[in-house]
Amino acid sequence: MESLGFNIWGIFPPFHSQTPRKRRNPRSKSDSSVEPTGGAAFRFPIKQAATAATLAVTGDTLAQLRERWVNNKSSSHPFKDDIQTLISDHNWLRSLRMASYGFLLYGPGSYAWYQYLEQVMPKQTVQNILIKVLLNQIVLGPCVIAVVFAWNNLWLGKLSELPNKYQKDALRTLLFGFRFWVPVSALNFWVVPLQARVAFMSMGSIFWNFWLSSTMIK
Template sequence: MDALGGGHCGLWNWNPLSRKPRPSQGRRIRSNSGSTGGQGYRFPLKQAVTAASLSLAGDTIAQIRDRWCKAKAVNKHSNDPQDALSQISDHDWLRALRMTSYGFLLYGPGSYAWYQWLDRFLPKPSIQNIVLKVLLNQIILGPCVIAVVFAWNNLWLGKAKELPQKYQRDALPTLLYGFRFWIPVSALNF
């Protein structure tokens, strides 16, 4: 988990698996109720920025690929520098912002919490735990991510009423297509 999620120490040196009190705490238990600057929730900034950057890069690649495929289909593919400039000027920056904000606000913090939870309940790197983590990733996290990203995009586009049809039409194919990438990546990551 260190490669993608910051491991147990993350940005704030927080380890949810540690049951040992810190030296300055002794044995007493601190309560966060009513405190304003205590040890409550802290936004996982590093993970959010990483997810936003990867979302922006992924969307940019997807947009360029889509334009390239369309140009190739009409035999309009050339190596002219002007064509490259038109590719950049045709970039849908609102779509890129939508995907970047999804990565920053939802996917980064959400996946960070998910992987912290997995590491807490399946801490040992045994074959059984790795297989279970990959399985849970695909049957819980995958559908949640698809549901949220579809909703995020449709809400931004003002198409909330079309969301049920979007789920019926695209959710399962997207999930199955994602298995080809995410199962090997998750196995390597865990």
């Protein structure tokens, strides 16, 4: 509750049958406690954002390495040449796009999403776990795909091509995500404690980011 900015004493001050002078102190304390709580509720989650950005870049780097490997598979370049050209051939702008998406959008968004699910369904029942997994797929999944495709096309200056990108890749990406994220989400909500859930999903996202990054540049 506190992480989302709810403070019952800030909404309903405690009632005491005291004089107005004596009632000001508890209310002033309550008001002062609401301010840091509200500030913490809306404070940008730096840790989660940085984790998401790092993993997004890692997944994109693996995707770029895979693409170069496939493209150069028929050639006779030695492995040493691949190491020497690793930095020079890397598309840093593409990695920056993925990093900015993870830092500004996915990290904070997923953090708020999992906190919200835990608030409205705190009990670890089978029904709640199934509902959380279902909501992950029908709400979070499409939102992530829509936003990441739009973010990528915005950076590329190709917003006019976004509808065609959705038509071509969105459904395919979403269906692939079902196969990957349904078991991962079930495991996350079932056995992973709340304080480790964002980190667990971020670790799983390194494989997802690898495939998603490859999909976006096709």
